[in-house]
Amino acid sequence: MRLVESKVTLYLTYTALAILLAITLFPIALLVLNALKPAAQIVQNPLTLPDTIRWDNFTRAWQDARFGRTMLNSAMLAASTIVLVCTTGSLTAYVLARRKIKSWKIITFYLLGTTTAPIQLFLFPLYFGFAKLGLINNILAVSLIYTALYSPFAIMLLRTYFLAVPKELEESALIxxxxxxxxxxxxxxxIVSPGILTVALIIGLYSWNEFLIATTFLQKADRVTAVVSVFLLSGQYTADWEEIMAAALIIVLPIVVLFVLLQRRFIEGMAGGAVKG
Structure with missing residues (x-):
């Protein structure tokens, strides 16, 4: 009886995982499918297979979106944000994990509040302040905004890693x-490098895909990020859908490849961060 119940549970688990996998992969499969079609076929039925494969969609998308420049801007923005968040976040998390702070509950409330607060609350004051300082169209300045936004999450996650490290290791090193x-x-x-890698991947993904701040503070054509350049491909009254789909696929591919290569370390990092602090 127990053997039958275990088999039923196993089948149900695999069925649920298969359904979740199909739901997850469906948008990506639809994106790949339509990136290879002409625009007329996309409008007619986006779910059908392409009659003719249009590889030139990718070359036109690369040229029109100026991905050679815009992807470099996105990479610079994501890299600088990762360095700043991991550096300041690890230092802060270490101090919060190893020092007894009486106002820890207040700090926790502050970190949670800043994590959940919408950026729209600060957008106009930030823009006017940056304009006064001449920091509009400055990629490093935008990375400072991202650092302020993403640091609370990084601090709370990394703190759990530092709490899991025995204090005896530090004491022996000091001796x-x-x-x-x-x-x-x-x-x-x-020791906490898996957590830092996890933070780096998540922050890099957020920075790569972020749109609102990037389109507000980076307005020059040579400072636009890749996500914003895809948005600019669509006109006010018309949209070249096959080119937009191809451009979206080009943006998604680096993230997917990076995650596939580092998925084991990422999953280990997320599992390690679940330790209760």
Missing amino acids: DGASHWQVFTKVMLP
């Missing part, structure tokens, strides 16, 4: 003559 900075860089960071 051997290491400074507090050496303990942090040579002992703690290698």
Whole structure:
């Protein structure tokens, strides 16, 4: 009886996973399908197979969206944000994990509040402030905004990793003559590296796909990000759908490839971050 119940449970589990997989992959499959079609066939029926494969959709999308420049802008923005968030987040998380702070509940409330607060609340003050300082169309300045937005999440996740590290490791390193900075860089960071990698992947994904701040603060043609350049492909009254689909697929591919290559480390990092702090 137990064997039958276990088999039924296993079949139900695999069925549920298959359904979830189909739901997850359907938008990507639809994107690939329509990226290879002419516009007329997309409008007629986006679910059919292409009559003729239009590889030139990708070359036109690359040229019209100026991906050679815009993807470089997105990469620079994501890389600078990752470095800033991982650096400041790991330092802050280490201090919060190792120091007894009486106002920890207030800090937790602040971190949760800043994580959930919509960026629209700060958009206009930020824009006028950046305009006064001459920081509009500055990629590094936009990465500072992203750092402020994403740091609370990084701090709360990395703090759980530092809490899981036994204090005896730090004490033994200090007894051997290491400074507090050496303990942090040579002992703690290698141990919590899966968490830092997880934060880097998530923050990189957020920065790569972010639209509202990028289109507000990066307005020059040579400062536009890849996501904004895809949006600019559609006109006010017309849209070249096969080109837009191809451009969207070009943007998605680097993220998918990166996640596939690092999925094991990413899953391990997320599982490690579930430790209760």
